[in-house]
Amino acid sequence: MHIVVCIKQVPDSAQIRVHPVTNTIMRQGVPTIINPYDLFALEAALALRDKHGGEVTVLTMGPPSAEDSLRKALTYGADRAVLLTDRFFAGADTLATTYALATALRKIGETYGPADIVFTGKQTIDGDTAQVGPGIAKRLGMLQLTYVAKIGALDLAAGTVEVERRSEGGVQMLRTKLPCLITMLEATNEIRRGAMVDALRAARAAIVKWSAQDAGVEDIAKCGLRGSPTIVKKVFAPPPRAEKAFMIEFGSEPPADALIAELFKRQPKLEADLVALARGF
Amino acid sequence: MSEPTKAPAAAGRASTKKELPEHFKAYKHVWVFIEQERGQVHPVSWELMGAGRVLADKLKVDLAAVVIGPEGEATRHAAAEAFCYGADLTYVVADNLLADYRNESYTKALTDVVNTYQPEILLLGATTLGRDLAGSVATTLLTGLTADCTALDVDTDGSLAATRPTFGGSLMCTIYTLNYRPQMATVRPRVMVMPDRVERPIGRIVTHPLGLVEDDIVTKVLSFLPDRDSAKSNLAYADVVVAGGLGLGSPENFQLVRQLATVLGADYGCSRPLVQKGWVPSDRQIGQTGKTIRPKLYIAAGISGAIQHRVGVEGADLIVAINTDRNAPIFDFAHVGIVTDAIRLLPALTEAFRARLSPHSRDRIAS
Numbered sequence A: 001m002h003i004v005v006c007i008k009q010v011p012d013s014a015q016i017r018v019h020p021v022t023n024t025i026m027r028q029g030v031p032t033i034i035n036p037y038d039l040f041a042l043e044a045a046l047a048l049r050d051k052h053g054g055e056v057t058v059l060t061m062g063p064p065s066a067e068d069s070l071r072k073a074l075t076y077g078a079d080r081a082v083l084l085t086d087r088f089f090a091g092a093d094t095l096a097t098t099y100a101l102a103t104a105l106r107k108i109g110e111t112y113g114p115a116d117i118v119f120t121g122k123q124t125i126d127g128d129t130a131q132v133g134p135g136i137a138k139r140l141g142m143l144q145l146t147y148v149a150k151i152g153a154l155d156l157a158a159g160t161v162e163v164e165r166r167s168e169g170g171v172q173m174l175r176t177k178l179p180c181l182i183t184m185l186e187a188t189n190e191i192r193r194g195a196m197v198d199a200l201r202a203a204r205a206a207i208v209k210w211s212a213q214d215a216g217v218e219d220i221a222k223c224g225l226r227g228s229p230t231i232v233k234k235v236f237a238p239p240p241r242a243e244k245a246f247m248i249e250f251g252s253e254p255p256a257d258a259l260i261a262e263l264f265k266r267q268p269k270l271e272a273d274l275v276a277l278a279r280g281f
Numbered sequence B: 001m002s003e004p005t006k007a008p009a010a011a012g013r014a015s016t017k018k019e020l021p022e023h024f025k026a027y028k029h030v031w032v033f034i035e036q037e038r039g040q041v042h043p044v045s046w047e048l049m050g051a052g053r054v055l056a057d058k059l060k061v062d063l064a065a066v067v068i069g070p071e072g073e074a075t076r077h078a079a080a081e082a083f084c085y086g087a088d089l090t091y092v093v094a095d096n097l098l099a100d101y102r103n104e105s106y107t108k109a110l111t112d113v114v115n116t117y118q119p120e121i122l123l124l125g126a127t128t129l130g131r132d133l134a135g136s137v138a139t140t141l142l143t144g145l146t147a148d149c150t151a152l153d154v155d156t157d158g159s160l161a162a163t164r165p166t167f168g169g170s171l172m173c174t175i176y177t178l179n180y181r182p183q184m185a186t187v188r189p190r191v192m193v194m195p196d197r198v199e200r201p202i203g204r205i206v207t208h209p210l211g212l213v214e215d216d217i218v219t220k221v222l223s224f225l226p227d228r229d230s231a232k233s234n235l236a237y238a239d240v241v242v243a244g245g246l247g248l249g250s251p252e253n254f255q256l257v258r259q260l261a262t263v264l265g266a267d268y269g270c271s272r273p274l275v276q277k278g279w280v281p282s283d284r285q286i287g288q289t290g291k292t293i294r295p296k297l298y299i300a301a302g303i304s305g306a307i308q309h310r311v312g313v314e315g316a317d318l319i320v321a322i323n324t325d326r327n328a329p330i331f332d333f334a335h336v337g338i339v340t341d342a343i344r345l346l347p348a349l350t351e352a353f354r355a356r357l358s359p360h361s362r363d364r365i366a367s
């Protein structure tokens, strides 16, 4: 079995700046991590491989420094890492990102064997759209299972997989055919610590690096900023509320009563509402 | 007031040289996808009808609802209700294969209606269903999608201006889909105000066939386990919410938040780091990647007020912030602020409210 996990390197802190001219994110100098949501996907993939055999490939599209995240994924036990990196990919929105990743996934299939399952995280902490997974699935004509809480029976002979999927009002038990794309829900597992042998292997491992051309991109115009239908036109700090907050000043004791009096003065109906609520209406 | 960064001013198409490609010029009207799961319309759909009505009126075009579901009463009712929430017309794809949400069948239904009737704007709720569907539909149509918007507007030239918080920091950004149609956006529940329901007769309904048989749909629903009511947190719709942040310092201190919430008959919530630390379950997170709330009263203790938190609470009628730092950003949008140690104030507040709201004092209010 071949499983590919898409991981993204994301900034670890909130100290992100925006380029004043291009309105894109400037990532230099900000510490980076593997998108935390992607670790749930990676662990799910490693667990399936341990049970059923096969290989796990991790794939990321990002700057050359995204190699760090791939190496980290290898220390957890991934078998192979592919870095998709090219200046043409910069500034991609979800549609352009899925074009590049889907192209690379096809190439991975041709080179290392077709993927039975592609995993993504539920969402990233920087892009935060939860759309890249569904977009990749659609482009590859794969079935998609989003918000998966648990992977049940995987029948490689029959080519089927069963999952528990979180939906708005409950949990759906679904069965679908392989190959499929699964986006894993958070907190459904915990990433393993990784064995010493994997750490040693990861330190020496060669990371596969593909440019747009290497990955088989046919139309550069579909990549990066150029290939993005959405355009960021304005970046701005939200203004403070016009009316300043009323600050309650006090002496040595925290003024609980003064605070309550101020609230009821501002919202005369609030006291009656609270009484009703406290009674359990 | 903070100045916008040195970015080009928002001007939509006017600021770009490109013309909208000819084949997109026919795309007209604002659509809202009406999400129903198991016979219930998700409230976010009606909230979006309110927002969609404003956009349609500015553009002087129609507002249409798109109802997708099984044949029968629930779908008929949803279509009729759409008119009470401002629809000028409703598109309906009704087929028993649509009884359960499945990506394949719903993607086909929605993309077919879009390709046939060509809206300029398509809005969906950013729910598990809406996000699953929106990503597939936008990729099929090869158009732009702006996820989790906090404000929607139209520009002087008629482009959709979709605003959402940007990465990591304290900035918002406004995003356009200039050269593709439809312009798609998702919005989380409770971000838009629920419009008033006005009794109206059923208007024009356009039905569209699904054009699938069960064998065409690969994914099978084996079973469905509805959530127990007790397992659901009603945070998004609570009237009073008390929340704590990292300033509380420890999971034990978070109990102070729960105690105040209990006395107030309120729901409790938290900022994201508390979920990441495992102090509080994830369905209690408030903010951009958690719940958006619109309570009558919101009390935030030890929360700094980062933009991702702010967008989730700004709809509250009365925001009270308790923070030791006078310069915390939360005081930029709170109505009432108090610079003090929350760990001391919270228990005092709990006692004071208990005294105020006890049966004894209630008699006093009544008399």
Ligand SMILES: Cc1cc2nc3c(=O)[nH]c(=O)nc-3n(C[C@H](O)[C@H](O)[C@H](O)COP(=O)(O)OP(=O)(O)OC[C@H]3O[C@@H](n4cnc5c(N)ncnc54)[C@H](O)[C@@H]3O)c2cc1C
Residues within 6 Å of the ligand: A014, A124, A125, A126, A128, B167, B168, B169, B244, B245, B246, B247, B248, B270, B271, B272, B273, B274, B285, B286, B287, B288, B289, B290, B291, B301, B302, B303, B304, B305, B306, B307, B308, B309, B312, B322, B323, B324, B325, B328, B340, B341, B342, B343
């Ligand atoms: C993509 C993305 C999405 C995000 N989504 C969300 C989201 O949905 N919700 C969310 O909340 N965050 C979200 N965040 C995180 C957000 O940016 C902030 O990091 C987070 O809200 C900060 O949480 P906090 O206010 O609890 O902690 P801090 O920012 O550390 O603030 C703690 C505050 O407590 C005060 N304090 C300290 N001691 C005391 C005391 N004894 N009494 C009173 N006050 C005290 C401090 O002065 C400080 O202001 C997101 C971030 C990203 C990048």
Ligand SMILES: Nc1ncnc2c1ncn2[C@@H]1O[C@H](COP(=O)(O)O)[C@@H](O)[C@H]1O
Residues within 6 Å of the ligand: A006, A007, A008, A035, A037, A038, A059, A060, A061, A062, A094, A097, A101, A119, A120, A121, A122, A123, A124, A125, A127, A128, A129, A130, A131, A132, A133
């Ligand atoms: N640049 C990228 N490289 C690899 N995987 C990505 C990239 N961007 C997003 N993904 C995957 O898509 C998921 C959803 O991302 P998003 O749509 O940005 O919230 C992530 O959890 C990743 O698994």
